[in-house]
Amino acid sequence: MRNFGFFLRETFEGIRRHSSGSLVTFSQVFITLFLLGISLVFIITINHIVDNFLNNLEMGAFLSDDLTYDQSVELMDIVGNLPGVRNVEYVSKEEAFALMKQQTTVDISDYVSQNPLPASLRITVTSPRAAEEIAGTIALLEGVDDVTYGESQLQTILTIFYGLELISFFSVVFTAGATMVTINNTIRLAILSRRKEIRIMQLVGATNGFIRLPFLIEGFLYGVGGAALALGIIAIGYGFLIEYVQEHYIFNPWIVDHDLMMGNLAIMLFVLGTLIGVIASLIAVDKHLRDETYRPGLVLEGVAK
Amino acid sequence: MPREPVVHFQRTSLVYPNLVRALEDVEMEVHEGEFCFFVGPTGCGKSSLLRCIYLSERPSKGRVRVLGRDITHLPPSKIPQLRRKIGVVFQDFQLLEYKTVTENVAFALHVIGAPLEDIRRRVPLALRMVGLESKANMLPDELSGGEQQRVAIARAIINTPPILLCDEPTGNLDPDTSMEIVRLLTLVNQRGTTVLMATHDAHIVNTFRKRVVYIENGKILWDRNQGEYKADDEKLRLLS
Numbered sequence: 001m002r003n004f005g006f007f008l009r010e011t012f013e014g015i016r017r018h019s020s021g022s023l024v025t026f027s028q029v030f031i032t033l034f035l036l037g038i039s040l041v042f043i044i045t046i047n048h049i050v051d052n053f054l055n056n057l058e059m060g061a062f063l064s065d066d067l068t069y070d071q072s073v074e075l076m077d078i079v080g081n082l083p084g085v086r087n088v089e090y091v092s093k094e095e096a097f098a099l100m101k102q103q104t105t106v107d108i109s110d111y112v113s114q115n116p117l118p119a120s121l122r123i124t125v126t127s128p129r130a131a132e133e134i135a136g137t138i139a140l141l142e143g144v145d146d147v148t149y150g151e152s153q154l155q156t157i158l159t160i161f162y163g164l165e166l167i168s169f170f171s172v173v174f175t176a177g178a179t180m181v182t183i184n185n186t187i188r189l190a191i192l193s194r195r196k197e198i199r200i201m202q203l204v205g206a207t208n209g210f211i212r213l214p215f216l217i218e219g220f221l222y223g224v225g226g227a228a229l230a231l232g233i234i235a236i237g238y239g240f241l242i243e244y245v246q247e248h249y250i251f252n253p254w255i256v257d258h259d260l261m262m263g264n265l266a267i268m269l270f271v272l273g274t275l276i277g278v279i280a281s282l283i284a285v286d287k288h289l290r291d292e293t294y295r296p297g298l299v300l301e302g303v304a305k
Numbered sequence: 306m307p308r309e310p311v312v313h314f315q316r317t318s319l320v321y322p323n324l325v326r327a328l329e330d331v332e333m334e335v336h337e338g339e340f341c342f343f344v345g346p347t348g349c350g351k352s353s354l355l356r357c358i359y360l361s362e363r364p365s366k367g368r369v370r371v372l373g374r375d376i377t378h379l380p381p382s383k384i385p386q387l388r389r390k391i392g393v394v395f396q397d398f399q400l401l402e403y404k405t406v407t408e409n410v411a412f413a414l415h416v417i418g419a420p421l422e423d424i425r426r427r428v429p430l431a432l433r434m435v436g437l438e439s440k441a442n443m444l445p446d447e448l449s450g451g452e453q454q455r456v457a458i459a460r461a462i463i464n465t466p467p468i469l470l471c472d473e474p475t476g477n478l479d480p481d482t483s484m485e486i487v488r489l490l491t492l493v494n495q496r497g498t499t500v501l502m503a504t505h506d507a508h509i510v511n512t513f514r515k516r517v518v519y520i521e522n523g524k525i526l527w528d529r530n531q532g533e534y535k536a537d538d539e540k541l542r543l544l545s
Contacts, residue, residue, distance in 0.1 A: 196399065200399055200413075
């Protein structure tokens with residue numbers, strides 16, 4: 001565009017002349033985008049936990065004690081070929097007992113005279129959501145006594161996670177709305193303080209598109225600037241959080257890789273910041289232009305068409 | 306065949322939403338190259354008449370034709386094109402106080418997307434015409450009222466509009482400066498621009514002896530060409 005330099009100068013000149021108002025807006029936009037960013041981190045983490053949980057969902061098929069090893073291997077083949085089953089491992093009675101001993105702090109040999117645990121098949125599935133159907137099929141196979149996959153816990157956990165996700169989603173929508181109102185108000189104030197300038201532009205024949213552009217650039221800058229600062233602070237904070245958690249806890253299934261998290265967050269914050277900034281400015285400036293282009297006189301009867 | 310008037314009011318009325326009648330059945334033509342004073346007491350409708358020309362107001366009834374085109378129902382998207390052909394000067398100068406004289410004048414060209422080389426060439430010419438080349442880098446606050454009005458005139462004519470509308474351009478100026486400003490407007494007129502000026506200064510009207518349209522209560526009471534009215538006309542005398 002021929003006069004893009006002029007637009008940019010006008011925009012920065014406008015921001016500079018109303019620097020205190022611009023600073024307040026920028027702070028408000030930053031705070032709201034920061035809160036939005038925190039909500040997004042929360043949503044991304046919940047999604048990550050749910051995915052992790054579902055992908056590592058294991059099903060246990062307990063076998064009859066009278067099943068021979070060959071019969072168990074045959075059964076393993078049948079289960080392995082079922083649709084939706086990713087992997088099957090055989091766990092013998094002895095392995096199950098050894099594992100149980102490992103996971104308890106007391107020696108259970110003191111309490112039981114013989115190994116009470118059955119042999120089992122440890123099954124992972126490709127689609128956790130189809131777990132119930134696969135469990136039903138395996139339970140019908142001969143030699144399988146019982147199938148468990150923590151169905152009641154799975155439902156509870158999924159309900160809690162989806163609930164949290166819903167709350168986060170609404171907090172994102174609410175915060176985005178609040179950001180939009182903030183930018184809209186600021187641009188309206190900026191427009192009011194630049195009424196004369198707009199009036200002169202209209203008088204000398206500037207098109208509405210031309211008048212709009214500096215305000216749209218201003219809204220865009222608030223959105224992008226607020227998003228960049230919010231992202232920077234969240235990135236530093238998240239970095240410290242990961243470091244702390246990794247130092248103090250060995251098992252951290254909920255940690256999302258820092259770069260992956262910030263990459264996702266950057267896209268969301270910049271897109272949301274830009275859209276919110278530009279749309280809020282557009283609404284404010286268009287309302288003013290609609291009101292100010294001309295004042296229609298009261299239409300009398302018989303007006304010439 | 307006679308040329309079409311540059312401004313033609315055809316039984317034009319304007320009633321504001323608060324029911325104030327600003328213009329009533331105005332029938333008038335202004336031809337290319339004319340210099341026309343609109344006179345009358347405050348609130349008589351002079352400014353409303355000018356505002357209907359650059360469509361700051363839409364007439365309630367009748368038509369307004371400008372430069373051969375009926376603008377009565379001109380869509381809002383076409384208004385900028387109309388305004389590029391009309392320069393407007395106000396009593397309160399309407400300058401941007403944070404911009405220098407040069408920037409104020411160049412602003413009118415920037416906002417219509419004129420090429421930079423064109424702006425650099427035309428602004429000094431306009432400033433020379435209004436006698437302000439030496440004050441090009443000053444801010445409006447550093448200028449006298451007359452000089453500020455000269456800047457406003459330079460901005461209004463920089464795009465060489467065929468019509469220049471002046472709404473009480475001397476209202477804030479002392480008598481000597483007022484005469485200088487009208488002399489400048491006469492110069493603009495001599496270069497081919499049709500000038501329509503609203504004023505209630507009888508001294509100016511009597512000194513420059515151009516066409517005079519007298520308006521009262523939104524109606525044209527009389528419309529006389531230069532030399533056809535008497536300087537001591539009672540109505541004009543009442544103005545001062």
